[in-house]
Amino acid sequence: MRGNLYVAMSGQVALEKRLETVASNISNVNTAGYRAQGVAFSSVLSKVQERPSAFVTTGADYVSRAKGAATRTDNPLDIAVQGEGFFAVRTPGGVAYTRDGRLQMGASGELQSVNGYPVLDAGQATILIDPNDGTPSISADGMISQKGKQVGAVGLFAIPADAKLQRYDNSAVIPDQPATAVLDFSRNGVMQGFAEGSNVNPVLEITRMIEIQRTFDSLAGITQASEQSQQDAVKTLGATS
Numbered sequence: 001m002r003g004n005l006y007v008a009m010s011g012q013v014a015l016e017k018r019l020e021t022v023a024s025n026i027s028n029v030n031t032a033g034y035r036a037q038g039v040a041f042s043s044v045l046s047k048v049q050e051r052p053s054a055f056v057t058t059g060a061d062y063v064s065r066a067k068g069a070a071t072r073t074d075n076p077l078d079i080a081v082q083g084e085g086f087f088a089v090r091t092p093g094g095v096a097y098t099r100d101g102r103l104q105m106g107a108s109g110e111l112q113s114v115n116g117y118p119v120l121d122a123g124q125a126t127i128l129i130d131p132n133d134g135t136p137s138i139s140a141d142g143m144i145s146q147k148g149k150q151v152g153a154v155g156l157f158a159i160p161a162d163a164k165l166q167r168y169d170n171s172a173v174i175p176d177q178p179a180t181a182v183l184d185f186s187r188n189g190v191m192q193g194f195a196e197g198s199n200v201n202p203v204l205e206i207t208r209m210i211e212i213q214r215t216f217d218s219l220a221g222i223t224q225a226s227e228q229s230q231q232d233a234v235k236t237l238g239a240t241s
Helices: 002-027 202-240
Strands: 037-040 043-046 053-056 060-063 070-072 079-082 087-091 094-098 143-146 149-153 165-168 172-175 189-192 194-196
Touching: 002 037, 002 202, 060 165
Parallel strands: 079 194
Antiparallel strands: 037 060, 043 053, 070 194, 079 189, 087 094, 094 172, 143 149, 165 172
16 A cells, blocks of 8 residues: 555656746747757666555656747847757856857957857857958858958857757756767758747647646545555554454
8 A cells, every 4th residue: 555655656756847847948938049858757666565566766857959940030140050950159167059049249259149158160269250340141051251251150069869968058058978060061050140949839838737737636636545545444453453
């Protein structure tokens, strides 16, 4: 009987973590370039009792790499990734990667992210443009031109598919494996005048929240019934002893 109680409790703990993830996704539905958070659960089989019981693990977090919708802004300093890849920015925590391509120009002409981090080229060097040379033109391969002259190139980086991503500030991530510069732009590239939004599906996340609440209530009922059965058993055994 206690096994049923512990199984239900493990399910409630897992649902609590999943609810936190869903709430975080919903709160970032309008965060540019944000990658949705997910939780992968597995079961642990216990053979302590006569009948084996399967318990839910606390879950392992992962970051979804699904693409967000690109919106046309016509801002020359807004760029979006076409296909796979990430932009690189230099942060106090090291090089981070993001799909948020809303750029700005620093006072000295340094190309920066919306959070003020230097945007990097394929060699992970900072990029300088001339504030007095007019609007920059950014081609599909990330090349930046001003007045017909090439002044730099925005780097596009591929992160290994099996790399674990750690979140960093806004929508950026830091992988546990090195990212490599994209050199083939036949399938991947950069679109100037566009900005990528979050890949969170708000309708799906709200549906998940409702499902979590219903499942949590169901498990709470199982817990309550298990406790009541134990109390009844104790009363019965106590009366016959």
